[in-house]
Amino acid sequence: MMSRYRWTLLKQSQQWLVTRSDGEQTASLETTAVPHNQDPAACSEALASSLLSAGYDGSGVLVVIDSLDCLAVSAAVDESVMSGGRNAVIYELEQYLPFPSEEFTVDYLEHSKSLFAVVVKTAEFQSLLESLENKGVFVQSLVPSALIVAQFLWEHVQESRSENGEADHALLWRDNGRLECVLLDQKGPLAWHALATEMNALCQMLEAHAWRADRTVVVHAFDTDLMSSHDLREHSRIAFRAMDRPIVAPVDADAHGFARVAAVRAADEILSGKSKPWIDLRRGSLGSGDFCRPVRRSLRFAMSGVIALMIAVSAVFWMRSQQYVAMAKDFQSRQAEAFHMVLPNQKVQTGFRGRMESEYKRLSGLKGEEGEMPHRVSSLISLYRLLHSMPSELRFRFLEMRFEQDHVSLEGQVRAHSDADTIAVALREGGFRVESPSTQILSEQGVAVRMTAQWSDRP
Amino acid sequence: MRIPNIPADRSIRLLLLGVAAASVLFVSSWHRMASSRCAAIRSSEQYRQCRRLAERIRVLKDRPLRASDSLQTATQLARALEEAAQSVKIELDQLIRIDSRPARQIENTPYQEQPTYFEVRGVTLEQLVAFLHKLATENHGTEVVDLRLSSPRSGGIYAKDTQDCASTETWDAEVTLTSLVFNP
Numbered sequence: 268m269m270s271r272y273r274w275t276l277l278k279q280s281q282q283w284l285v286t287r288s289d290g291e292q293t294a295s296l297e298t299t300a301v302p303h304n305q306d307p308a309a310c311s312e313a314l315a316s317s318l319l320s321a322g323y324d325g326s327g328v329l330v331v332i333d334s335l336d337c338l339a340v341s342a343a344v345d346e347s348v349m350s351g352g353r354n355a356v357i358y359e360l361e362q363y364l365p366f367p368s369e370e371f372t373v374d375y376l377e378h379s380k381s382l383f384a385v386v387v388k389t390a391e392f393q394s395l396l397e398s399l400e401n402k403g404v405f406v407q408s409l410v411p412s413a414l415i416v417a418q419f420l421w422e423h424v425q426e427s428r429s430e431n432g433e434a435d436h437a438l439l440w441r442d443n444g445r446l447e448c449v450l451l452d453q454k455g456p457l458a459w460h461a462l463a464t465e466m467n468a469l470c471q472m473l474e475a476h477a478w479r480a481d482r483t484v485v486v487h488a489f490d491t492d493l494m495s496s497h498d499l500r501e502h503s504r505i506a507f508r509a510m511d512r513p514i515v516a517p518v519d520a521d522a523h524g525f526a527r528v529a530a531v532r533a534a535d536e537i538l539s540g541k542s543k544p545w546i547d548l549r550r551g552s553l554g555s556g557d558f559c560r561p562v563r564r565s566l567r568f569a570m571s572g573v574i575a576l577m578i579a580v581s582a583v584f585w586m587r588s589q590q591y592v593a594m595a596k597d598f599q600s601r602q603a604e605a606f607h608m609v610l611p612n613q614k615v616q617t618g619f620r621g622r623m624e625s626e627y628k629r630l631s632g633l634k635g636e637e638g639e640m641p642h643r644v645s646s647l648i649s650l651y652r653l654l655h656s657m658p659s660e661l662r663f664r665f666l667e668m669r670f671e672q673d674h675v676s677l678e679g680q681v682r683a684h685s686d687a688d689t690i691a692v693a694l695r696e697g698g699f700r701v702e703s704p705s706t707q708i709l710s711e712q713g714v715a716v717r718m719t720a721q722w723s724d725r726p
Numbered sequence: 727m728r729i730p731n732i733p734a735d736r737s738i739r740l741l742l743l744g745v746a747a748a749s750v751l752f753v754s755s756w757h758r759m760a761s762s763r764c765a766a767i768r769s770s771e772q773y774r775q776c777r778r779l780a781e782r783i784r785v786l787k788d789r790p791l792r793a794s795d796s797l798q799t800a801t802q803l804a805r806a807l808e809e810a811a812q813s814v815k816i817e818l819d820q821l822i823r824i825d826s827r828p829a830r831q832i833e834n835t836p837y838q839e840q841p842t843y844f845e846v847r848g849v850t851l852e853q854l855v856a857f858l859h860k861l862a863t864e865n866h867g868t869e870v871v872d873l874r875l876s877s878p879r880s881g882g883i884y885a886k887d888t889q890d891c892a893s894t895e896t897w898d899a900e901v902t903l904t905s906l907v908f909n910p
Contacts, residue, residue, distance in 0.1 A: 563738060566738065566741075567737060567738065567741055570738075570741040570742070570744070570745055571741065571744075573745055573748070574741070574744045574745055574748045577745075577748035577749065577751065577752040578748055578751065580752060580755075581748070581751045581752045581754075581755040581756075582755075584752075584755035584756050584758070584759040585755045585758070585759070587759050587763075588755065588758045588759035588761075588762040588763070589762075591759065591762035591763045591765065591766040592762050592765070592766070594766040594769070594770070595762065595765045595766040595768075595769040598766070598769035598770050598772065598773040599769055599773075601773050601776075602769075602772060602773050602776045605773070605776045605777050605780045606776060606780070608780060609780040609783045609784055609787075610783070619772075619776055620772045620775050620776050620779070623776055623779040623780065623783065624775075624779060626779075626783060627779050627782055627783050627786070628910070629795070629908070630783060630786040630787065631786065632793060632795075632836060632837075632908035632910060633791050633792065633793050633794070633795055633866070633867075633908050634786050634789045634790070634791055634792055634793075635789075635792040635793070640792065640793070640835070640837065640906075641832050641835055641837055641839070641906070643869050643871060643904070643906070644869075645862065645869045645870050645871075646869075646870045646871060646872060646873040647855065647858050647859065647862065647870050647873070649873075650855070650873065650875075651855075654851075664877070665875075665877065666876065666877050667874070667875065667876045667877070668873075668874070668875040668876075669873070669874045669875075670870075670872070670873040670874075671871070671872050672871055672872075
C-alpha cells in the first residue's frame with residue numbers, strides 16, 4: 268500500500284531538514300531542522316524522532332546530501348574498463364580521487380567514451396545510515412541534492428532540448444550561496460560543478476567543453492541575475508536562456524528556497540516511482556545490506572499471506588483426514604458386521620478379511636469349491652445304475668460284480684448266449700459303454716457270461 | 727528510540743520461521759491426509775472383499791462337505807464301521823476284516839486320501855447298500871471306490887426260486903472306502 272506522505276532528509280550546510288510532502292504541488296512543505304554537527308547516533312536519534320513526530324509510517328526515505336559532501340568526476344574511460352564492471356570502474360576512478368577506493372562509495376553514468384561519477388566518503392554516512400536503519404527508518408536512496416534538482420529541471424527544458432538537438436545543455440541555479448551547474452547531453456549528466464558565484468570561471472569551463480566536444484552549449488539559467496552579472500557576448504559557443512522557475516507556490520522567491528523545494532519535489536517524484544535518480548549512492552558500503560529492504564512490506568504481506576494460506580490449507584487437509592479416518596472406521600465396523608454375520612461364533616476383533624479368506628479357503632477345500640479337488644465316482648452309484656438298467660423279463664444271475672468307481676466287471680449265468688447280448692443292450696441303454704460279452708456253455712445247464720462296462724457319460 | 731510498527735529484519739526472520747513452521751504443518755497435514763486417505767481406500771476395498779467373501783462363505787455353508795479336515799485313526803474308522811453296520815442290522819461277526827491303510831498325498835493337490843479296506847459276509851444287497859450309504863453320508867469325504875460282490879455258487883440259472891430264496895439272497899462284499907482329507 269502506498270504511503271500518504273513522502274519523506275526526505277535534506278542535508279544543508281548546518282542542519283538536516285526533515286520534510287514531509289503529500290506529493291501535491293500546492294501542499295505545504297513541513298520541515299524540521301536537526302543540527303548535524305553531532306555524532307551519527309545522536310543525529311539519527313534526532314532524525315528518527317522528528318520523523319516519528321511528523322507521523323512517519325516506515326515508508327522509503329530519500330536522504331539528499333549537500334553538494335559539498337560529494338566529488339564529481341568526468342573522465343574519459345576505455346570501453347574495456349567499463350565492460351569490466353563496477354569494480355574495474357572504481358579502480359579506474361581511484362586515480363582521480365584523493366583517497367583510496369576502499370574509502371569511497373561511487374555511482375556513475377556511462378557515456379560512449381567517458382563516464383560521469385559521483386563519489387562520497389563512505390565513513391561520513393555509513394554510521395548515520397546504519398543507525399537510521401536500526402531505528403526503523405527505511406533509507407531508500409542516498410542522492411546528491413544538485414543532481415536530483417538537475418533531474419527535476421531537465422524535464423522542464425524539454426522544449427529547448429528539442430530545438431537544439433545536437434547541443435549540450437547546462438542547467439544553472441544558485442543554492443546556498445553556491446553556483447550549481449550540471450552539464451548534460453541527451454543521455455544525461457556529463458559534468459557537475461559547484462562553484463562560488465564566479466560566472467566568468469564557469470563560462471570558461473563551458474566554453475572549453477564546447478570547443479572540446481565541438482558542440483554548442485545551451486545554458487539554462489534559473490536565476491536571471493546570473494545572466495545580468497556577466498557579459499555573455501564573450502562566449503561564441505554558449506547560448507544563454509533565462510528560464511522561468513517551474514515551481515511557483517508555496518516557495519518563497521529567494522534562490523535558497525527554490526533549490527530546496529526543487530530538491531523535495533524531485534525527491535517526491537523519485538519516491539513515488541515516477542523517476543529513478545541518475546546517481547544513487549545507496550550502494551556498496553553505504554547499501555542497506557538487506558536486499559529485500561525495498562520490498563520488505565510487500566514481502567511481509569506476501570509471507571503472511573503464504574502462512575495464512577498454508578495454515579488454512581493445512582486445516583482443510585486436517586479436516587479431510589479426519590473424514591477419511593471416520594470413513595476407515597466405518598468400513599472397519601462394516602467389515603466386523605459382515606464377519607460376525609457369517610462367522611458368528613468367532614471372537615475376532617481385527618484382521619477380518621484375512622480370517623474370512625482363510626475360512627473361505629477352508630470351506631472351499633472341504634466342500635470342493637476349488638478345482639483341484641480329486642474327482643472320484645462312488646461305486647455305489649455304479650451299482651445303482653447297473654441294477655436300474657437290468658432287464659426285468661430276463662432270467663439271469665450274477666455270481667460276482669466288481670465296481671471300481673465307474674468301471675464294472677460282471678460274471679454270471681444266463682440261459683442262452685443271446686441273453687448276454689440282451690443284458691449288454693440293457694446296460695448300454697442304462698448309460699454304460701459295454702464291450703461284447705464273452706459267453707461259454709456250462710457243462711451243466713446254462714451259459715456263463717463275462718462282461719465289462721464303463722460309464723459312457725463319465726462325469 | 728525505535729519507530730514502532732516498522733517492519734525490521736527480525737520480522738522478516740520471524741516470518742521466515744513462520745513460513746517454515748507453516749510448511750512443516752502443511753506437509754505433515756498433507757501427509758496425514760494422504761495416509762488416512764490410503765487407509766480409507768484400503769479399508770473400503772477390504773470391506774468390499776469381506777462382503778464378497780461373506781457371500782461366498784454363505785453359499786459354501788449350504789453345500790455338503792466333500793472332504794474332512796482331519797485324518798481318522800484306525801479306531802475311529804473301526805468304530806464308524808461298526809456303528810454303521812449295527813444301524814442296518816449287520817452283525818459285528820459278519821464284518822470280518824477291517825484294514826486301515828496309511829494316508830497318501832494326492833499329487834498336486836492339497837488333499838490326502840485315506841483308504842480303508844473291509845470285508846462283510848452274508849449280507850443282503852439292501853443291507854449292504856444301506857450300510858455303505860450310511861458310511862458315505864455320515865463320514866464326510868468318504869466314498870466307496872472299490873466294491874466287489876460275490877454270491878455263493880449254489881444252484882443254477884434253471885433252479886426254481888422260492889419265496890424264501892428270494893428274500894435271503896446274500897452276498898459277500900469286499901469294500902475299499904477312501905476318505906478325502908483337506909490338508910493344505
